[in-house]
Amino acid sequence: MLLDWFHRCARDYPWRRTRDPYAILVSEVMLQQTRLAVVLGKGYYQRFMDAFPTVTALAQAEEQGLLRVWEGLGYYRRARMLQSTAIAVCERHHGRFPTEENELLALPGIGPYTAAALRSFAFDLPSPLVDGNVMRVLSRLYDDVTPIDTSSGIRLCWLRADHMLDREHPRLFNSALMELGQRICKVGVPHCLDCPVSSFCRSHQPENLPVKVKRMAITDVVERAVWVLKNADQLLLHRESGNRRNGLWRLPQRSEDVTRSREILLEMNYGITRYRVRLLVYEGSEIKPEEGDEWIGLADLESYPMAAPYRKALRSLMDCSR
Numbered sequence: 001m002l003l004d005w006f007h008r009c010a011r012d013y014p015w016r017r018t019r020d021p022y023a024i025l026v027s028e029v030m031l032q033q034t035r036l037a038v039v040l041g042k043g044y045y046q047r048f049m050d051a052f053p054t055v056t057a058l059a060q061a062e063e064q065g066l067l068r069v070w071e072g073l074g075y076y077r078r079a080r081m082l083q084s085t086a087i088a089v090c091e092r093h094h095g096r097f098p099t100e101e102n103e104l105l106a107l108p109g110i111g112p113y114t115a116a117a118l119r120s121f122a123f124d125l126p127s128p129l130v131d132g133n134v135m136r137v138l139s140r141l142y143d144d145v146t147p148i149d150t151s152s153g154i155r156l157c158w159l160r161a162d163h164m165l166d167r168e169h170p171r172l173f174n175s176a177l178m179e180l181g182q183r184i185c186k187v188g189v190p191h192c193l194d195c196p197v198s199s200f201c202r203s204h205q206p207e208n209l210p211v212k213v214k215r216m217a218i219t220d221v222v223e224r225a226v227w228v229l230k231n232a233d234q235l236l237l238h239r240e241s242g243n244r245r246n247g248l249w250r251l252p253q254r255s256e257d258v259t260r261s262r263e264i265l266l267e268m269n270y271g272i273t274r275y276r277v278r279l280l281v282y283e284g285s286e287i288k289p290e291e292g293d294e295w296i297g298l299a300d301l302e303s304y305p306m307a308a309p310y311r312k313a314l315r316s317l318m319d320c321s322r
């Protein structure tokens with residue numbers, strides 16, 4: 001029933017037209033923290049595959065070029081990890097992805113979910129696959145109130161997905177179960193009248209499932225950045241270090257003491273993980289470069305990789321200064 005429905009209604013995604021494990025890995029990593037509408041609709045997937053069409057091309061990519069192509073997707077650690085996986089595949093397996101779960105799990109950046117996705121989608125091997133959509137479907141099918149963000153809830157979902165898996169058609173089955181969660185058994189009120197597996201479903205109040213225990217606390221922070229020009233054709237930028245945005249560029253930040261009496265040129269809000277950020281950009285004449293700051297020609301700004309909020313702020317300020 002589920003596969004019949006999928007044969008009739010499956011959506012056509014580029015990664016479903018291929019068995020290339022590299023192309024499937026790229027899609028899986030992008031979709032980990034970015035919505036499908038963004039990955040596909042804004043052309044990120046295609047742009048990445050055009051820039052780095054093979055695992056070897058990604059393994060050999062320059063860091064700045066890689067970050068520039070990833071720009072706008074956020075969570076830049078994913079791009080670096082993807083490259084580490086590509087390098088390991090080239091060095092350990094001569095550019096060919098292994099099929100065994102233990103060999104996949106030994107690669108950097110590959111956890112149980114990604115290993116199962118590669119095994120089932122690329123190699124059509126019988127590995128169950130559980131993402132947020134599948135968890136919701138399973139909670140409702142079994143009318144189970146075990147919280148899905150606890151280790152027992154997660155374990156139960158994987159056991160059920162394994163029990164339910166169509167071992168003759170793992171690739172199709174896993175795709176179908178995920179798509180059922182995306183389109184029919186949706187967050188909030190599901191479309192039970194259109195559901196191909198409704199005769200198996202035990203849920204009476206599916207809109208109350210799945211249950212979760214954790215709520216993420218949101219923290220407010222203020223970022224104070226400065227807009228410093230030299231000779232009207234160079235802008236002071238700062239190269240970030242640390243885990244999250246290492247290698248990306250942004251406007252330099254200064255303390256509240258330094259910026260207090262300066263004019264605010266731009267104010268913008270954005271969210272990242274558990275932070276709600278208020279970005280203030282101040283007029284920065286006579287501010288001197290500090291460690292990590294560099295003068296960059298205005299004509300070259302577009303080639304420097306930058307987190308999306310800073311790119312937006314920069315473009316807005318450039319428009320105002322013209």
Ligand code: SF4
Binds near residue numbers: 184185191196203
């Ligand atoms: S019948 Fe409704 S709640 Fe049950 S799996 Fe289908 S869409 Fe989800």
